[in-house]
Amino acid sequence: MTFYYNNVYLNNTSCVTGPYEKDGLLGEYFDKSYSDLYMGEKSFEKGEIRLVKDSLNILLRKSKINSDSIDLVVGGDLLNQITASTYGSVDIGNFIGIYGACSSSVLGMIIVSNFIEGGFISRGISLVSSHNMTSEKQFRYPTEYGAPRKNSSTFTSTGSACCLLSNKKSNVRVDCATLGRIIDYKENDPNDMGRVMAPSAIDTLLRHLKDTGRDVSYYDLILTGDLGKYGMEILKDYLDKEYDIILSNYNDCGVMLYDLEKQSDIHAGGSGPVCSALVVYSYIYELMKKKKLKRVLFLATGALFSPLLIYQKENINSICHAISLEVV
Amino acid sequence: MDRYKEIADLHKAKENRIYNSFVSFICGGVMGFLAELIIECLMNWFKLSRTDSSIYMIVIFIFISCLFTSLGFFDKLVTKFKCGLIIPITGFAHSVMSSSLDAKNEGLIYGIGSNMFKLAGSVIVYGVVSAFILGLIRYLIGGV
16 A cells, blocks of 8 residues: 655654764764663663653654643653653653554654644654664563674664655655555574565565656665665565566665674664664765655664464564655 | 575674684683592692582682673773683672663662573573473482
8 A cells, every 4th residue: 555645755864872882984974873782771771761752752852842842752662561662752742653664764754654644743753763672672681692693694783763754845755655565484493583574575565666767776775774784685586586576776784783793793784763864864864864865765674573472383573664765 | 585585694603613612612611620629629728528619619700700890991802702601600699780780870679689680580490490391300210
């Protein structure tokens, strides 16, 4: 299902990160970075809430508006009961909590855009956050355990990123969006998320191209969220072999965010809801404002699973939402 | 879907199994050497029996690995030396300590108390079960 927008603009963004992202390739583009994973709080969970609060405050300050003029905040993260978003968004606008795993960044933007296009609200924020340590605790081992990881595994990014969408004209417009479907390709290795999520990216990309009648060359850049370097290879190879689509204008946010050669802990690339948002809301948004990129298709991929169901031998499902951004 | 699996198999990440096994083997060997060294020292300096020295050696290893975990660098050593540090008693102590540290913010009862054996619980349960079974076999074969 593809929605078209005539009246939705991306007005401003804010990105707050942890130390690994600061040391990565895009470190200079972020608004604020912490050198410690606790962010001056007593626990990692509270640190993540601090990240959310910081990114919201920075966005409001940069946009020169106060919290009363925000009609809606749509937020998502990886914590149980999406508590980082809810605790961090106290007193700012009406709130909708979403869970799309790593695809939350685009899902949030689609929901806010639909509300604006429908005329229900005039200004809304899409917010995502994730924290390496809280998600390690949630999905893998205790944080101090340091279990050896496979080379195909991805590294959850730490940070929070917000974007302000409204019907007020700016230089970047939300053009259209394609909602994803849940895909089950009978994959079940939580240490190889690129392989799990690539089918959903392929599915959403093909449906987006079919619905809009566009060719991949229409876009200056096609970005996937967090497939990592192996997922990227699979996606390119599969589209080439099965559909004769050659992706030359393609990159992956998980690979762009870190310096994979120097930061060996990252393995195959970054992941987490904030990973794709940190790249798009900082570096890509900057390039679009300077008109170096004019049309960008942003596909955020997410793996939908819980550790419980993995132990019960269920497959890992995936989903991917796409949004197209255009320079006005 | 089968075609996808075929193509995905072409882009699998390569694991350096030989290198990992070698590092673990050497590290495990060094651990064994250190353990023997401690046992010999205890036997010579404090005139303890070999059984008693072994117990003290294990306590020393558990203490050191718990201390290193708490100081925050044992996880980095584990990432580097892999199973060479996980398989010996140091790995067991580390799993208990890291689970406890993880849960310390939730308090003594709901946090540390109930989460301490999150990883190590299985080792204890199946350790006891297999000890019972092996003991039984030994009894049936060899008598009391």
